[in-house]
Amino acid sequence: MDYLSDIELYYSLPENCGEEIILTDDEFKHAFRVMRHRLGDILFITNGEGKIFSAKIVETSKEQFKLSLEKTFTYINNFDNIHFCIPKLKNPERFEFALEKCVELGITNFLIFESERTISTSSKLERWNKIALSAMKQSLRSFLPKISLIDSVKLINELAGEKIIFDQKSENQFGNLKRNPKENFYFLFGPEGGFTEKELQLFDKQQIFKLTENRLRSETAIIKCASML
Numbered sequence: 001m002d003y004l005s006d007i008e009l010y011y012s013l014p015e016n017c018g019e020e021i022i023l024t025d026d027e028f029k030h031a032f033r034v035m036r037h038r039l040g041d042i043l044f045i046t047n048g049e050g051k052i053f054s055a056k057i058v059e060t061s062k063e064q065f066k067l068s069l070e071k072t073f074t075y076i077n078n079f080d081n082i083h084f085c086i087p088k089l090k091n092p093e094r095f096e097f098a099l100e101k102c103v104e105l106g107i108t109n110f111l112i113f114e115s116e117r118t119i120s121t122s123s124k125l126e127r128w129n130k131i132a133l134s135a136m137k138q139s140l141r142s143f144l145p146k147i148s149l150i151d152s153v154k155l156i157n158e159l160a161g162e163k164i165i166f167d168q169k170s171e172n173q174f175g176n177l178k179r180n181p182k183e184n185f186y187f188l189f190g191p192e193g194g195f196t197e198k199e200l201q202l203f204d205k206q207q208i209f210k211l212t213e214n215r216l217r218s219e220t221a222i223i224k225c226a227s228m229l
Contacts, residue, residue, distance in 0.1 A: 048144030103135035
Protein backbone atom coordinates (compact mmCIF):
# COMPACT_ATOMS: atom_id res chain seq x y z
CA MET A 1 0.00 0.00 0.00
CA ASP A 2 1.23 3.47 -0.88
CA TYR A 3 1.46 6.05 1.91
CA LEU A 4 1.45 9.71 0.96
CA SER A 5 2.71 12.58 3.09
CA ASP A 6 3.54 16.28 2.72
CA ILE A 7 0.88 16.80 0.05
CA GLU A 8 -2.24 18.94 -0.25
CA LEU A 9 -5.23 16.70 -0.87
CA TYR A 10 -8.31 17.81 -2.79
CA TYR A 11 -11.71 16.19 -3.26
CA SER A 12 -13.67 15.74 -6.47
CA LEU A 13 -16.94 13.91 -7.06
CA PRO A 14 -16.47 10.30 -8.26
CA GLU A 15 -18.17 11.09 -11.57
CA ASN A 16 -15.53 13.78 -12.21
CA CYS A 17 -12.64 11.34 -11.72
CA GLY A 18 -11.53 9.30 -14.71
CA GLU A 19 -8.71 9.58 -17.22
CA GLU A 20 -9.68 13.26 -17.13
CA ILE A 21 -10.32 14.77 -13.69
CA ILE A 22 -12.35 17.91 -13.07
CA LEU A 23 -11.80 20.08 -10.00
CA THR A 24 -14.56 22.61 -9.33
CA ASP A 25 -16.28 24.76 -6.70
CA ASP A 26 -14.53 25.38 -3.36
CA GLU A 27 -11.81 22.83 -4.08
CA PHE A 28 -10.88 24.63 -7.30
CA LYS A 29 -10.97 28.04 -5.59
CA HIS A 30 -8.60 26.83 -2.88
CA ALA A 31 -6.22 25.25 -5.39
CA PHE A 32 -6.24 28.28 -7.68
CA ARG A 33 -6.57 31.31 -5.41
CA VAL A 34 -4.92 30.11 -2.19
CA MET A 35 -2.37 27.55 -3.35
CA ARG A 36 -1.89 29.35 -6.71
CA HIS A 37 -1.64 26.22 -8.84
CA ARG A 38 -1.28 26.72 -12.58
CA LEU A 39 -0.90 24.74 -15.82
CA GLY A 40 1.47 21.81 -15.52
CA ASP A 41 1.24 21.51 -11.73
CA ILE A 42 0.61 18.09 -10.18
CA LEU A 43 -2.30 17.82 -7.75
CA PHE A 44 -3.46 14.96 -5.53
CA ILE A 45 -7.21 14.39 -5.63
CA THR A 46 -9.42 11.81 -3.93
CA ASN A 47 -12.81 10.62 -5.13
CA GLY A 48 -13.85 9.75 -1.56
CA GLU A 49 -14.25 6.10 -2.54
CA GLY A 50 -10.80 4.77 -1.73
CA LYS A 51 -8.69 6.26 -4.51
CA ILE A 52 -6.22 9.13 -4.61
CA PHE A 53 -5.12 10.38 -8.01
CA SER A 54 -1.94 12.14 -8.99
CA ALA A 55 -2.94 14.36 -11.91
CA LYS A 56 -1.48 17.19 -14.01
CA ILE A 57 -3.36 20.42 -14.72
CA VAL A 58 -3.85 20.57 -18.50
CA GLU A 59 -6.57 23.21 -18.82
CA THR A 60 -7.82 26.09 -16.68
CA SER A 61 -10.84 28.37 -16.67
CA LYS A 62 -12.49 30.75 -14.24
CA GLU A 63 -14.49 27.88 -12.73
CA GLN A 64 -12.43 24.72 -12.89
CA PHE A 65 -9.24 22.81 -13.54
CA LYS A 66 -9.05 19.94 -16.00
CA LEU A 67 -6.36 17.43 -15.13
CA SER A 68 -4.79 14.46 -16.85
CA LEU A 69 -4.43 11.31 -14.73
CA GLU A 70 -0.83 10.38 -13.95
CA LYS A 71 -1.09 7.72 -11.22
CA THR A 72 -3.76 6.08 -9.05
CA PHE A 73 -3.33 5.04 -5.40
CA THR A 74 -5.93 2.55 -4.13
CA TYR A 75 -6.77 1.96 -0.47
CA ILE A 76 -8.95 -0.37 1.63
CA ASN A 77 -11.45 0.90 4.19
CA ASN A 78 -10.71 -1.17 7.29
CA PHE A 79 -13.60 0.50 9.13
CA ASP A 80 -16.31 0.02 6.53
CA ASN A 81 -18.45 -2.08 8.89
CA ILE A 82 -17.95 0.21 11.92
CA HIS A 83 -20.70 2.71 12.71
CA PHE A 84 -20.26 5.33 15.42
CA CYS A 85 -23.62 6.34 16.91
CA ILE A 86 -23.08 9.75 18.46
CA PRO A 87 -25.67 11.77 20.37
CA LYS A 88 -26.13 15.45 19.82
CA LEU A 89 -24.18 17.14 22.59
CA LYS A 90 -25.08 20.30 24.48
CA ASN A 91 -21.81 21.92 23.43
CA PRO A 92 -21.65 21.89 19.59
CA GLU A 93 -17.92 22.62 19.59
CA ARG A 94 -17.21 19.44 21.56
CA PHE A 95 -19.44 17.43 19.25
CA GLU A 96 -17.65 18.77 16.18
CA PHE A 97 -14.24 18.14 17.77
CA ALA A 98 -15.17 14.49 18.39
CA LEU A 99 -16.45 14.12 14.83
CA GLU A 100 -13.27 15.64 13.37
CA LYS A 101 -10.92 13.45 15.41
CA CYS A 102 -12.86 10.28 14.65
CA VAL A 103 -12.55 10.97 10.93
CA GLU A 104 -8.82 11.57 11.32
CA LEU A 105 -8.57 8.20 13.11
CA GLY A 106 -10.35 6.42 10.24
CA ILE A 107 -14.02 6.16 11.21
CA THR A 108 -16.19 6.61 8.11
CA ASN A 109 -19.79 5.90 9.21
CA PHE A 110 -21.69 8.08 11.66
CA LEU A 111 -25.27 7.97 12.96
CA ILE A 112 -26.26 11.10 14.86
CA PHE A 113 -29.15 10.30 17.18
CA GLU A 114 -31.55 11.82 19.67
CA SER A 115 -31.41 10.22 23.10
CA GLU A 116 -33.90 10.75 25.90
CA ARG A 117 -31.36 12.98 27.65
CA THR A 118 -30.31 14.92 24.57
CA ILE A 119 -30.25 18.64 25.27
CA SER A 120 -29.30 19.97 21.84
CA THR A 121 -32.05 19.65 19.21
CA SER A 122 -30.38 21.33 16.22
CA SER A 123 -29.08 19.39 13.25
CA LYS A 124 -26.33 20.95 11.16
CA LEU A 125 -25.78 18.17 8.66
CA GLU A 126 -24.27 20.44 5.99
CA ARG A 127 -21.75 21.85 8.47
CA TRP A 128 -20.91 18.39 9.83
CA ASN A 129 -20.29 17.09 6.32
CA LYS A 130 -17.90 19.98 5.67
CA ILE A 131 -16.02 19.22 8.88
CA ALA A 132 -15.76 15.54 7.92
CA LEU A 133 -14.56 16.41 4.42
CA SER A 134 -11.90 18.74 5.78
CA ALA A 135 -10.74 16.13 8.33
CA MET A 136 -10.53 13.48 5.61
CA LYS A 137 -8.29 15.70 3.49
CA GLN A 138 -6.20 16.84 6.46
CA SER A 139 -5.44 13.25 7.45
CA LEU A 140 -4.85 12.21 3.80
CA ARG A 141 -7.61 9.62 3.87
CA SER A 142 -9.53 8.55 0.78
CA PHE A 143 -12.97 7.56 2.09
CA LEU A 144 -15.50 10.36 2.45
CA PRO A 145 -17.37 9.83 5.75
CA LYS A 146 -21.12 9.21 5.66
CA ILE A 147 -23.19 11.06 8.26
CA SER A 148 -26.86 10.21 8.80
CA LEU A 149 -29.53 11.22 11.30
CA ILE A 150 -31.62 8.75 13.28
CA ASP A 151 -34.34 9.55 15.80
CA SER A 152 -33.69 7.23 18.71
CA VAL A 153 -31.65 4.51 20.38
CA LYS A 154 -34.56 2.13 19.76
CA LEU A 155 -34.26 2.59 15.99
CA ILE A 156 -30.50 1.95 16.15
CA ASN A 157 -31.18 -1.28 18.02
CA GLU A 158 -33.45 -2.41 15.20
CA LEU A 159 -30.65 -2.15 12.62
CA ALA A 160 -28.99 -5.42 11.55
CA GLY A 161 -25.62 -5.93 13.23
CA GLU A 162 -23.92 -6.15 16.62
CA LYS A 163 -24.49 -3.32 19.10
CA ILE A 164 -21.89 -2.15 21.64
CA ILE A 165 -23.13 0.34 24.21
CA PHE A 166 -20.91 2.33 26.53
CA ASP A 167 -22.11 3.02 30.06
CA GLN A 168 -19.87 3.79 33.03
CA LYS A 169 -21.92 1.58 35.39
CA SER A 170 -21.27 -1.59 33.37
CA GLU A 171 -19.13 -4.34 34.88
CA ASN A 172 -17.81 -5.32 31.44
CA GLN A 173 -14.50 -3.72 30.44
CA PHE A 174 -14.16 -2.96 26.73
CA GLY A 175 -11.01 -4.43 25.20
CA ASN A 176 -9.87 -5.81 21.87
CA LEU A 177 -12.72 -6.31 19.44
CA LYS A 178 -12.87 -9.46 17.33
CA ARG A 179 -14.59 -8.30 14.19
CA ASN A 180 -16.33 -10.28 11.50
CA PRO A 181 -15.64 -8.17 8.38
CA LYS A 182 -19.07 -9.12 6.99
CA GLU A 183 -21.01 -7.96 10.06
CA ASN A 184 -21.92 -4.38 10.94
CA PHE A 185 -20.93 -3.06 14.37
CA TYR A 186 -22.73 -0.14 15.99
CA PHE A 187 -20.97 1.69 18.82
CA LEU A 188 -23.38 3.76 20.91
CA PHE A 189 -22.16 6.63 23.08
CA GLY A 190 -24.36 8.37 25.61
CA PRO A 191 -24.98 12.13 25.92
CA GLU A 192 -23.76 14.25 28.83
CA GLY A 193 -26.21 12.64 31.26
CA GLY A 194 -25.68 9.13 29.95
CA PHE A 195 -28.33 6.70 28.71
CA THR A 196 -31.58 6.32 30.64
CA GLU A 197 -32.47 2.98 32.24
CA LYS A 198 -35.22 2.61 29.64
CA GLU A 199 -32.68 2.92 26.82
CA LEU A 200 -30.23 0.51 28.47
CA GLN A 201 -32.98 -2.07 28.91
CA LEU A 202 -33.21 -2.37 25.14
CA PHE A 203 -29.91 -4.27 25.21
CA ASP A 204 -28.48 -7.37 26.83
CA LYS A 205 -25.99 -6.72 29.64
CA GLN A 206 -23.30 -8.45 27.60
CA GLN A 207 -23.63 -5.68 25.01
CA ILE A 208 -22.88 -2.91 27.53
CA PHE A 209 -19.30 -1.93 28.36
CA LYS A 210 -17.27 0.72 30.13
CA LEU A 211 -14.21 2.21 28.46
CA THR A 212 -12.25 3.14 31.59
CA GLU A 213 -12.51 2.95 35.37
CA ASN A 214 -12.95 6.71 35.55
CA ARG A 215 -15.74 8.80 34.01
CA LEU A 216 -15.05 10.48 30.67
CA ARG A 217 -16.78 13.32 28.91
CA SER A 218 -18.90 12.09 26.01
CA GLU A 219 -16.55 13.50 23.36
CA THR A 220 -13.50 12.02 25.11
CA ALA A 221 -15.09 8.57 25.23
CA ILE A 222 -15.91 8.77 21.52
CA ILE A 223 -12.35 9.70 20.57
CA LYS A 224 -10.82 7.12 22.91
CA CYS A 225 -12.88 4.33 21.35
CA ALA A 226 -11.87 5.42 17.85
CA SER A 227 -8.21 5.41 18.86
CA MET A 228 -8.55 1.93 20.40
CA LEU A 229 -10.05 0.56 17.19
